[in-house]
Structures are given as C-alpha cells and as structure tokens.
Amino acid sequence: MRNNLWLICLGWLYATTVLAQQQPPANSSYSFTLDEAIEFALEHSYQSINARRDVAKALKKKWETTADGLPQLNASIDYQNQLKQPVSLLPAEITGGEPGTFVPVVFGTKQQASATATLTQLIFDGSYLVGLEAAKSFLQYTNDVEEKTQLEVRKGVINAYGSVLIAQESVKILRNNVATLDKNYNETKKIFENGMAEEEDLEQIQITLLQITNQLNNAERLEKTAMQMFNLTIGVDVNSEIVLSDDLNSLAIKNTDQSVITKPFNIENNIDYRLAHLLTEQRRLELKLERSKALPSLSAFVNYGTAAYNNDFVFLDSETRWFQSSILGASLKIPIFSSLKRSAKSQQAKIASEQSITDLLKAQQQINLQYNNAINDYKFSIESYDTAKQNLTLAERIEKKNQIKYSEGLASSFELRQAQLQLYTSQNEVLNAMLTIINKKADLETILNTPNNNN
Numbered sequence: 001m002r003n004n005l006w007l008i009c010l011g012w013l014y015a016t017t018v019l020a021q022q023q024p025p026a027n028s029s030y031s032f033t034l035d036e037a038i039e040f041a042l043e044h045s046y047q048s049i050n051a052r053r054d055v056a057k058a059l060k061k062k063w064e065t066t067a068d069g070l071p072q073l074n075a076s077i078d079y080q081n082q083l084k085q086p087v088s089l090l091p092a093e094i095t096g097g098e099p100g101t102f103v104p105v106v107f108g109t110k111q112q113a114s115a116t117a118t119l120t121q122l123i124f125d126g127s128y129l130v131g132l133e134a135a136k137s138f139l140q141y142t143n144d145v146e147e148k149t150q151l152e153v154r155k156g157v158i159n160a161y162g163s164v165l166i167a168q169e170s171v172k173i174l175r176n177n178v179a180t181l182d183k184n185y186n187e188t189k190k191i192f193e194n195g196m197a198e199e200e201d202l203e204q205i206q207i208t209l210l211q212i213t214n215q216l217n218n219a220e221r222l223e224k225t226a227m228q229m230f231n232l233t234i235g236v237d238v239n240s241e242i243v244l245s246d247d248l249n250s251l252a253i254k255n256t257d258q259s260v261i262t263k264p265f266n267i268e269n270n271i272d273y274r275l276a277h278l279l280t281e282q283r284r285l286e287l288k289l290e291r292s293k294a295l296p297s298l299s300a301f302v303n304y305g306t307a308a309y310n311n312d313f314v315f316l317d318s319e320t321r322w323f324q325s326s327i328l329g330a331s332l333k334i335p336i337f338s339s340l341k342r343s344a345k346s347q348q349a350k351i352a353s354e355q356s357i358t359d360l361l362k363a364q365q366q367i368n369l370q371y372n373n374a375i376n377d378y379k380f381s382i383e384s385y386d387t388a389k390q391n392l393t394l395a396e397r398i399e400k401k402n403q404i405k406y407s408e409g410l411a412s413s414f415e416l417r418q419a420q421l422q423l424y425t426s427q428n429e430v431l432n433a434m435l436t437i438i439n440k441k442a443d444l445e446t447i448l449n450t451p452n453n454n455n
Helices: 002-022 034-044 046-067 126-193 199-234 248-254 271-292 341-407 413-448
Strands: 029-032 072-081 088-091 102-105 111-124 241-244 297-310 323-333
Touching: 029 034, 034 046, 034 126, 034 199, 046 126, 126 199, 126 241, 126 248, 126 271, 126 413, 199 241, 199 413, 248 413, 271 341, 341 413
Parallel strands: 029 241
Antiparallel strands: 072 111, 088 102, 111 297, 297 323
8 A cells, every 4th residue: 555655656746747847837037048048948838848749649659550460359248138039930830739820939048148358460461561661650750840840949939039139129229319319308408498599409309209219118018028929939938037148249249150151051951851751751651551452461360258148137146157159260351353443542642652752852942942042141141230230330420420510509400310310220220130140040050950960
C-alpha cells in the first residue's frame, strides 16, 4: 500500500513539473536578451508545445501501424436467453403418429453461455509493408514540420522583440521632441506677449506640438500592444512584466555582420525544400500502396472456446458442465479481377506522383528565388540604414541651425517647423531601418536554416 501511495505521489509531482515547464505562471516578471527570448519561446510558446505534441502523436501513429502486423488477441463472452425458442416440425411417423401429420419439436436448451479467445497473426500483406514504410516517412515529415515551426517561432520572436524596442525608442524620442517643442512654445509665447513675435510664429509651434503630442500618445499605446504581442509570441501571459535587456542600436549593429551572405546555400538544408521532397516520397508510397493491393494476403488464427447449455441460468455454478472447442486456421486472399478498378487507382497514384515531382522542381526554383531576394533585401536594408544615419545627422544639423536662426530672428517659424518635421521623419527612418535590418537578417537565416545548420 505504501509503495502504491509513493508511486502516486511521484506521478503527481512529475505531472505538475511538466505542466509548470510548459506553461509559465501568469503575471510573472522576466528579463530577456534576444537570444534568451528565442530559447524561452522554443520551449514555452504555444506553437512549440503543440509541435512537440504532433511529434509524439506521429510516434504513436507509427506504432499503431506496426502493431497491425503483430499478434492480435481478442476475447468474447456471449450469453443468450431464448425467450421464445424456435419450433421445428418433424414427420409424425417418427414418433408413431399418423402419416402426413407433423410433430412440433424444440431443439436445444433455452439458455447458453460461451467464452472464446482468438489469436490472429498477419503473415503477409503488401499493404502492411508499405504502411510501415509510410509511417517512417510520416514521422520524418512531422519532425521537419516541428523544425519549421521552430524557425517560424524564432523569426516571430525576433520581429516581436524588435517591434517592442522600436516602440520604446519611439516613445523616448517623441518625449524629447515634445519637451523641446514645449520649451520653444513657452519661449515664443513670452516673446509674443512682449510684442516681439508674430502670433503666427506661436501658432506654427503649437501646431507642431499638438501633432507630436498626439503621436506620443499613440506611441505609448503601441508600446503596450507591442509588449503584449511579444508576450503572446514567447508563450507567457500577456500581462506579465517583461524587461528587454538588449537595445535596438546594438542589435542593429550586430545584425549588420554580413558573414551570413558568404555562407554557401545548400538547398537540401532548406526546410521548405525538405517538406516538398517528403511530399514526393508520400506520393511514391501511395503508388506503391495501390500496386500492392494486387498481391495476395495471408493470415492465420487459432482460437479456444468453451460453452455451456441449460434451460436455467446455472452458468456460475461449479457443477455446470462446459464443453471445450478450438480451431486453427489460415486465410489466403487472392485478388483476381476488379474490372480494372485497381489499375485505374494505380494510374491516378502514378499521375499524382509525377505531379509531386514537378511541384518539387517548382519549389526548388522558388526557394532559390527567395534566397536571392532575401540577399538583396538584406543588403539594401544595410545600405538604407547607413543612408538613414547620414540623413539624421544632416537633419539634426539643419534643425539646430534653424533653432539658432529663429532665436535670432533670421528664420521664420514656418522654416523652423519644416526643419523640425524633417528631423522627426529622419528619426523614424533610422528606427525603421534598424528594425528592417534585424528582420531581413532573420528572413535570410530562416531560408538558410542557419539556426539548425551552423556548419
């Protein structure tokens, strides 16, 4: 009894531990670098958890197919109570009666019970052999789908992480811009009240201040939404507190390392190519399955049973007499003629197999094109980032000059506003350029499958 209780406690503790590993507690606080966030999501994200379950189901499916060719033992227990027994008519001459008449007779007992156990074994079946091969292929397919899910989770975390960082940076920049504009507005207001500035100058600054304040309010809402999306992506409660320890600038610099471009592109490492190739294998096995249906199948069985008969229910009594029986047999099924039905199905499977090969060639061309486009997009993102940084430097200088000119009365408020808007646009372009570099690098690494093929 103590051993059983100990085993139950161990089972409960194990189940609780596994559940805790799969689902982090709600309202927890975390701190992640990008790499740590990716590692966490690969373990805890909803997609990753279900992908592992799909692999577990595939393993069970493989065993299900294998078990069809292993010995199968079944038992049955039957009980019958003939409430109205069938009556047979016998010629009356048998009992000395008048010829031409019949005597009603009831054969057998009113109640009977039986128990039978049957052992069956499949000896040969072409469909079973193909099924074993297909189960192995299906397991490989499921493993590749899990790998594809991991790549998608990784890319999704990178995108979500970058989106949070760009939202946070936007809020910081907009707050600084609002503070600067508010200072300009108050200074211009004092000058206007002293009669040394036009009302239009004050209104121009007020227009810009209202626009940037509105953008700041929206950016703060977007920051919260981006963080919740990030939480959802990595598999934690959307209200959990997360601290991202990497900053956008360092990630952008890290991802400008173009060594990924120099890596040779082996299309066989690409997960989409492997899935397309497995589809051709599936179609080949379907053709093989249809052809195997023309082969004979052989199976054998042996059973053992016992039965008892009586007009009363005495089958639980020890004195009841039971009669034993046993049968050994084999069954050979030979397909002979199906009016060309099997041939038609085989031809359909052959056409589908040929189509899958064509689809594989198409997928190969598409993947090569995706790779070339990803290379170009990544290079362009780096070039755009360099350009955006230069434009920001120039915009800052122009805005600073106009601030000085405006304070000295050498530039109008309209010119200052134009310089400020140009600066704000350049700031956004730099942020977007950094995020684009990070995302384009992730796209390229996904095509190369570098997280799983670092060699």
